[in-house]
Amino acid sequence: MTCQKFCVALLHWEFIYLTTAFNLAYPITPWRFKLSCMPPNTTYDFLLPAGISRNTSNLNEHYEAVVEAKLNSSSTYISNLSSKTTFHCCFWSKEDKNCSVHADNMEGKAFVSTVNSLVFQQIGANWNIQCWMKEDLKLFICYMESLFKNPFKTYDLKVHLLYVLPEVLEESPPVPQKGSFQIVPCNCSVHDSCECHVPVPTAKLNHTLLMYLKITLGGINFQSPLMSVKPINVVKPDPPLGLHMEITDTGNLKISWSSPTLVPFQLQYQVRYSENSSTNVRKANEIVSATSLLIDSVLPGSSYEVQVRGKKLDGPGIWGDWSTPLIFITQDVIYFPPKILTSVGSNVSFHCIYKSENKIVSSKKIVWWLNLAEKIPQSQYNMVGDRVSKVTFPNLNATKPRGKFTYDAVYCCKEQECHHRYAELYVIDVNINISCETDGYLTKMTCRWSTNAIQSLEGSTLQLRYHRSSLYCSDVPSIHPISEPKDCHLRRDGFYECIFQPIFLLSGYTMWIKINHSLGSLDSSPTCVVPDSVVKPLPPSSVKAEITVKIGLLKISWEKPVFPENNLKFQIRYGLNGKEVQWKMYEVYDAKSKSASVPVPELCAVYAVQVRCKRLDGLGYWSNWSSPAYTVIMDIKVPTRGPEFWRMIDEDTSRKERNVTLLWKPLMKNDSLCSVRKYVVKHHTSRNGTWSEDVGNHTKFTFLWTEQAHSVTVLAVNSIGASSVNFNLTFSWPMSKVNTVQSLSAYPLNSTCVLLSWTLTPSDYYLTYFITEWKILNEDSEIKWLRIPPSVKKYYIHDHFIPIEKYQFSLYPVFMEGVGKPKTINSFTQDDIEKHQNDAGLYVILLIIISSSILLLGTLLISHQRMKKLFWEDVPNPKNCSWAQGLNFQKRMDIL
Numbered sequence: 011m012t013c014q015k016f017c018v019a020l021l022h023w024e025f026i027y028l029t030t031a032f033n034l035a036y037p038i039t040p041w042r043f044k045l046s047c048m049p050p051n052t053t054y055d056f057l058l059p060a061g062i063s064r065n066t067s068n069l070n071e072h073y074e075a076v077v078e079a080k081l082n083s084s085s086t087y088i089s090n091l092s093s094k095t096t097f098h099c100c101f102w103s104k105e106d107k108n109c110s111v112h113a114d115n116m117e118g119k120a121f122v123s124t125v126n127s128l129v130f131q132q133i134g135a136n137w138n139i140q141c142w143m144k145e146d147l148k149l150f151i152c153y154m155e156s157l158f159k160n161p162f163k164t165y166d167l168k169v170h171l172l173y174v175l176p177e178v179l180e181e182s183p184p185v186p187q188k189g190s191f192q193i194v195p196c197n198c199s200v201h202d203s204c205e206c207h208v209p210v211p212t213a214k215l216n217h218t219l220l221m222y223l224k225i226t227l228g229g230i231n232f233q234s235p236l237m238s239v240k241p242i243n244v245v246k247p248d249p250p251l252g253l254h255m256e257i258t259d260t261g262n263l264k265i266s267w268s269s270p271t272l273v274p275f276q277l278q279y280q281v282r283y284s285e286n287s288s289t290n291v292r293k294a295n296e297i298v299s300a301t302s303l304l305i306d307s308v309l310p311g312s313s314y315e316v317q318v319r320g321k322k323l324d325g326p327g328i329w330g331d332w333s334t335p336l337i338f339i340t341q342d343v344i345y346f347p348p349k350i351l352t353s354v355g356s357n358v359s360f361h362c363i364y365k366s367e368n369k370i371v372s373s374k375k376i377v378w379w380l381n382l383a384e385k386i387p388q389s390q391y392n393m394v395g396d397r398v399s400k401v402t403f404p405n406l407n408a409t410k411p412r413g414k415f416t417y418d419a420v421y422c423c424k425e426q427e428c429h430h431r432y433a434e435l436y437v438i439d440v441n442i443n444i445s446c447e448t449d450g451y452l453t454k455m456t457c458r459w460s461t462n463a464i465q466s467l468e469g470s471t472l473q474l475r476y477h478r479s480s481l482y483c484s485d486v487p488s489i490h491p492i493s494e495p496k497d498c499h500l501r502r503d504g505f506y507e508c509i510f511q512p513i514f515l516l517s518g519y520t521m522w523i524k525i526n527h528s529l530g531s532l533d534s535s536p537t538c539v540v541p542d543s544v545v546k547p548l549p550p551s552s553v554k555a556e557i558t559v560k561i562g563l564l565k566i567s568w569e570k571p572v573f574p575e576n577n578l579k580f581q582i583r584y585g586l587n588g589k590e591v592q593w594k595m596y597e598v599y600d601a602k603s604k605s606a607s608v609p610v611p612e613l614c615a616v617y618a619v620q621v622r623c624k625r626l627d628g629l630g631y632w633s634n635w636s637s638p639a640y641t642v643i644m645d646i647k648v649p650t651r652g653p654e655f656w657r658m659i660d661e662d663t664s665r666k667e668r669n670v671t672l673l674w675k676p677l678m679k680n681d682s683l684c685s686v687r688k689y690v691v692k693h694h695t696s697r698n699g700t701w702s703e704d705v706g707n708h709t710k711f712t713f714l715w716t717e718q719a720h721s722v723t724v725l726a727v728n729s730i731g732a733s734s735v736n737f738n739l740t741f742s743w744p745m746s747k748v749n750t751v752q753s754l755s756a757y758p759l760n761s762t763c764v765l766l767s768w769t770l771t772p773s774d775y776y777l778t779y780f781i782t783e784w785k786i787l788n789e790d791s792e793i794k795w796l797r798i799p800p801s802v803k804k805y806y807i808h809d810h811f812i813p814i815e816k817y818q819f820s821l822y823p824v825f826m827e828g829v830g831k832p833k834t835i836n837s838f839t840q841d842d843i844e845k846h847q848n849d850a851g852l853y854v855i856l857l858i859i860i861s862s863s864i865l866l867l868g869t870l871l872i873s874h875q876r877m878k879k880l881f882w883e884d885v886p887n888p889k890n891c892s893w894a895q896g897l898n899f900q901k902r903m904d905i906l
Contacts, residue, residue: 035220036101038141038239040328043103044157045223047135047232099234101139135225135232141239142246142328143210145272150210150219150241152196155203166228169196171206173221175214191221215242247273247320247330250301255316255338257308257346261363261398263338265316266302270330277320280329287312299323310365314338342366343422345433351467351529352406354439359402361394362422364429371424373399379421379428381412408439408465416467439464442523442534444474447631448541450548452573454511455541457496459523460504470527474498474508476519483518483538490520515542543629545574549636555584555619560730562613562646562683567605568621568636577601577626584608587616587640601626614684617641647683649726652736656781656795659715659741668715670722670741673795676709677726685728692723718743719828742828748775751833756819758838761811767804768821768833775825782807783820787836 036043136157143150152171172191196206208219219241223234250267258264269277282295287309296303305314317332344363352358360378364371376399378386392400399422409418419432442464446457461472477490498508510519519541523534548571558565566582580598585591598606610617620635655674662668677686689705695717705711713722721740726733750773757765766782780798784807785791798805811817816837823830 035236035238038237038244039103040142040244040326041103042138042140043101045099045101045137045139045154045234047099099232101235101237135227137225141237142244143215143241144246145248145270145330147212147215147241147245147272147274148209150208152206152208152221152223153203154196154206154223166226167198167202167204168226169198169204169206170194170224171196171208171221172224173208173219175210175219176217210241216240243326244328245273245275245322246328247277247322249331249333250279250318250320253316253318253333253336255314255336257340257344257361258304260394261308261344261346261361263305263308263314264302265305265318267318267333269301270320273320276323278323279318279320281316281318282332283314283316285309285312285314308340308344308363310340310342310344310363310370311368312340314340341431343429343431345420345422345431347433349417349434349436349529351436351438351527351532353532354406354408354437354441356406356437357402357404358406358435359392359400360420360422360433360435361398361400362433363397364399364422364424366424366427370397372396375425377423377425379423381419382421382428403435406435406437409435409437411465416465436467436529438467438525438532440523440525440532440534444521444523444534444537444539446519446521446539446541446544448513448515448545450546450571450573450633452515452541452545453513454509455513455519455539455544457498457508457510457521457539458505459498460506462504467525467527470525472506473524473526474506474521475524476521478514479518479520481516481518482540483520487520487536487538489522489533489536496521510541513541516540542574544631545576545625545629546631547571547574547578547623547625547633549633550580550621550623551636553619553621553636553639555617555639555641557610557613557617557641557644557646558607559644559646561607562609563607564610564617564619564641565605565607566619566621566639569604571623571633574625574630578623579626580606580621580623581632582606582608582619582621583635584610584617584619586612587618591618599626612680613646614643614679614682615641616643643679643684645684645729648731649677649682649686649728649733650735651677651681652723652725652733653677653689653709654737654797655724655739656783656797657739657741658793668741669712670715670720671710671712672722672724672739674709674724682726682728683730686726687729688727690725690727690732692725694721694723695719715741739824740826740828745775745825745828745830748773748823748825748830749833750775750777750823750830751821754819754821754833754835755839756817756835756837758811758813759806761813762808764807764809764811764817764819764838765804766807766819766821769803770823773823775827775830777823777825779824781822781824781829783818783822783832784809785818786812787816787818 137154138157139152139154141150141152154169156167170193172193174191194206194208196204198204206223208221210219217240218238220236220238222236223232225232225234248270251270252266252268254266256264256266265281265283267279276299278297278299279301280295280297281303282293283305284293285291285305290309290312294305314337316336316338317334319330319332321327321329342365344365346361350358350360362376364376373393373396376391377388378391378399378401380386386401390402390404392402394400401420401422409416417434417436420435421428421432423429442459442461444457444459446455448455457474459474474496475493476496477493496508496510498506501507517540518538520536520538522536525532525534550568550571552567552569554567556565557563564584566584568580570578578601580603582596582598583593584596585593596606596608618638618640620638622633622635624630624632653674653676655672658671658673660669660671672691674689679685686707688707689709689711690702691705691711691713692700692702693713694700696719697717703711703713711724719740719742721738723736723738725736750770752769752771754766754768757767759765764784777800779800781795782798782805783793783795785793794809796805796807818834818836820832820834822832
C-alpha cells in the first residue's frame with residue numbers, strides 16, 4: 011500500500027514537472043546561448059574578474075585564469091561548501107541579464123545533481139550552445155562546447171539529446187509524456203565539443219521541436235532545462251557558390267555569386283571585402299539582397315579579398331558560414347573584359363585603365379594596337395571618363411589562327427609605350443548548317459550538322475537546342491528564350507546526328523547550335539523546320555522492267571509508297587547491266603502514273619532499272635532508289651535482216667554439176683531481236699520454181715547447182731517470225747564468165763592489216779557488191795571472206811597475217827544477174843613493198859640529218875659565247891680610265 015502511494019505521488023510529480031517545463035521551455039535563438047550549472051547562492055559575475063563583461067569575447071581565457079587561481083588558493087568559500095552541493099542549470103545569452111528557466115521555480119530534483127568534486131563545487135559547469143537547421147531541410151543540428159576547457163580536460167564527456175516533435179501543427183500542442191521523448195547520442199570530440207543530429211521530416215519544419223540535454227561529465231550527470239524551436243526559423247544556409255570578381259565596362263569591380271541550390275526561400279547576403287593598394291587601404295561590410303555587389307573606383311595594381319555569407323531574408327534565421335576567401339589582383343594595365351568571345355559580324359568593345367609610375371594615365375593619351383602590328387584608327391576610340399579608354403571593333407571577321415594562338419591580341423598603350431599585358435579577342439564563325447529529314451513512316455525526324463566549316467575553340471562544347479511551336483514556322487526564325495537541349499551523337503563521317511521521336515508533323519522546330527565556353531556562349535543562326543516539309547519518302551515498291559514485244563520500248567512499272575499521302579513525282583534511272591552502269595535519267599511528273607516507257611538503243615540486252623520519288627511540290631527529299639529490277643532477253647521483233655552469206659563451189663566437170671556450199675555468220679542480237687531459232691534457205695529456179703529448206707541453227711548448207719541460173723536467199727527465224735530483209739545470191743553460168751576486175755593488188759601494211767586495191771573495166775551489168783577471199787597458199791586452210799561495198803576501189807583487211815607465209819587474194823564482183831569472174835593473186839605486190847621499205851629508210855636518214863644539224867648549230871653558238879668572253883676578259887673597259895672620261899665612244903672620230 012505504501013508503494014502504491016509512492017508511485018502515484020511520483021507520477022503526479024512528473025506530470026507537474028512536464029507541464030511546468032513546457033510552459034517555461036527556453037526558446038532557442040538564432041545566435042549562440044550558454045548553459046550554466048552553478049552552485050547555490052553563486053552568480054556568474056562572482057567568478058568574473060573586475061572590468062570583464064559577460065559579453066566579452068575573451069571571456070573564456072580570462073575565466074580559465076581565474077579558475078586556475080581559485081583552485082590553487084585556500085579560499086574560505088570552498089571550506090564553507092558542503093560535500094553534497096545542489097547545482098541549478100539554466101540558459102542565458104548576451105541579451106539576457108538574468109539566467110532563464112531557473113530551477114528555483116520547480117521541484118528541485120529535476121535540476122539537482124549531487125556533486126562531490128571540488129572543481130564543480132567552486133565554478134560549476136558551463137557550455138556554449140548553438141542549434142540550426144541544415145540547408146537541405148532534413149537535419150537539425152545542435153553544437154555545444156565547454157566554455158572553460160582546462161579545468162575539465164581530465165574528465166570524460168558524454169551527451170544525449172532527448173526530443174519530441176508533435177505530429178500535428180498546433181499553436182498549443184499537447185504536453186508530451188516523459189516517455190514520448192526520443193533519445194539520440196551526440197558525437198563528442200576530444201576538444202570538449204559535441205554535435206547532436208535530429209532528423210526532421212520536411213512536413214514538420216513548422217512544428218515546435220521540444221528537447222533537452224543530458225550531460226555526463228566526470229561521472230556526474232547534468233540536465234538542461236527544456237528547449238523549444240521551430241526548425242524553419244533557424245535554417246542555416248550553405249555558403250554561396252561561384253564567388254567571382256570581374257571588372258565591368260565602366261571600370262567598377264563586380265562581385266557576384268550564386269545562391270545555394272537547395273534554399274526554398276529568398277536570402278540576404280553579407281559581403282565583407284578589403285582593398286589594398288599602394289595609395290589606399292579600405293575595408294567594408296555590406297548587406298545586400300541581390301547576388302552581386304559593385305565596388306566603384308577600382309585601381310590598377312591593387313588586391314581585393316572578398317567573402318560572402320547568407321541568411322533568410324524574411325523572418326528569423328541564422329547567418330551561414332562565410333565562403334572561402336577569394337582574392338582578386340589587378341595589374342598595372344586593366345582590361346575589361348580581359349577576353350571576349352564573339353561571332354562573325356558582331357561589334358565588341360574593350361576598356362582599359364593604364365597605370366604608369368604609380369599614376370593613372372589619362373584616357374586622352376591612350377592608343378590601341380592589334381597584335382602589335384596594326385594601329386587601330388582613333389575613330390574607333392572613345393573616352394569613358396578621365397581614366398577609362400574604350401575601343402570598338404565593328405563587323406568583325408573570323409580570327410585567323412597564328413600557330414597555337416587562336417585569338418587576336420589587343421594592346422592598350424600609352425602613346426608609344428605598350429605594356430606586355432593584352433586582351434584577347436576570339437571571333438568564331440558560327441554559321442552551322444542544320445539539315446533535317448523525316449523518315450518515310452512519318453514517325454521520326456533526324457537532324458544532322460557538322461562543325462568542319464567553323465574554327466573549333468579548345469575547351470568549348472556544342473549543344474543543339476530547339477523550341478517547338480504549335481503550328482508551322484515564323485517568317486523569320488529567331489532564338490526563343492524557352493528552349494530544350496537535344497542529345498546528338500558524333501558519327502564517323504564527322505556529322506552530329508540528333509533524332510526527334512515522336513514528332514508533330516505540322517509543328518515548327520526552331521533549332522540552333524549553342525557553343526558553350528568559359529568565356530561565354532554563342533548561338534548559331536536559327537533555322538526552322540516543319541517535319542512535314544522535309545519528308546524522305548519510302549522508295550517505290552514492286553518495280554518491274556521489260557522490253558515490250560513488237561514495240562521495242564523499255565517499260566518500267568512500280569507501286570507508290572503508302573506514305574506520304576502527298577502527290578509524288580518519280581525519277582527513273584536505267585542502263586545496261588554491268589560492273590559500272592552508265593545511268594540515264596527519266597522523270598515522270600504525273601502523280602497518278604504507275605508506269606513509263608522509254609526508248610533504248612539495244613533491245614537485246616539486260617537493263618538495270620531503279621525508281622525513286624519525291625513530293626510533287628518540291629518539298630522534302632528524294633527517296634532512296636528502289637531495289638534494281640532487270641529485263642529478261644527475249645524476242646522483241648522479227649530479225650531485222652537475214653545473214654550475209656557466201657559460197658564455196660566444188661565443180662564436177664565430167665557431170666557438169668556443181669556442189670555449192672553456202673556459208674554465213676550467225677546474226678548478232680541487234681539484228682536477230684533477239685535470238686535465232688533456225689535458218690531457212692529459200693531456192694528459186696526457172697524450172698522448179700521456189701522452195702525452202704530448214705537448216706536449223708547450222709551456218710553451212712550444201713546444195714546441187716544443176717540449172718543455168720539458181721537464186722538462193724537465207725532467212726533468219728525467231729519466235730516472232732522470219733526476217734523481212736534478206737540477202738540474195740544468184741548463181742549463173744553465163745555471169746561466171748563476165749570479167750570486170752582488171753587488176754588486183756595487195757599491200758601488207760603490218761602484221762594485222764593488208765591494203766587491197768583494184769581497178770575495173772566498164773560493164774553493162776549492175777554491180778551490187780564485192781566479195782573478197784583470202785587464205786594461205788599451199789595449205790588446206792579456212793577460206794575467209796568479206797563483203798565490200800561496190801563504190802570503193804580499195805579496202806583495208808584486218809586479220810592476223812604471217813609475214814613468211816604466202817597468201818591468195820581473190821575479188822569477186824557480184825551483179826544482180828549473178829557472180830562474175832574473180833581476179834586472183836597469189837602473193838603481195840613486191841614492187842610496192844620495196845618502195846615502202848625504201849621510203850621508210852629515206853625518212854629515217856632525213857630525221858638523222860636534221861637532228862645532227864640542230865646539235866651542231868647549238869654547239870657553235872655555245873663555243874662562240876665562250877670565245878667572246880675569254881677574248882674580252884683581259885681588255886680593260888675604256889670608260890673606267892681617267893683619259894676616257896667625257897668621250898663618246900659611239901661617235902666616230904676622224905684621225906688627223
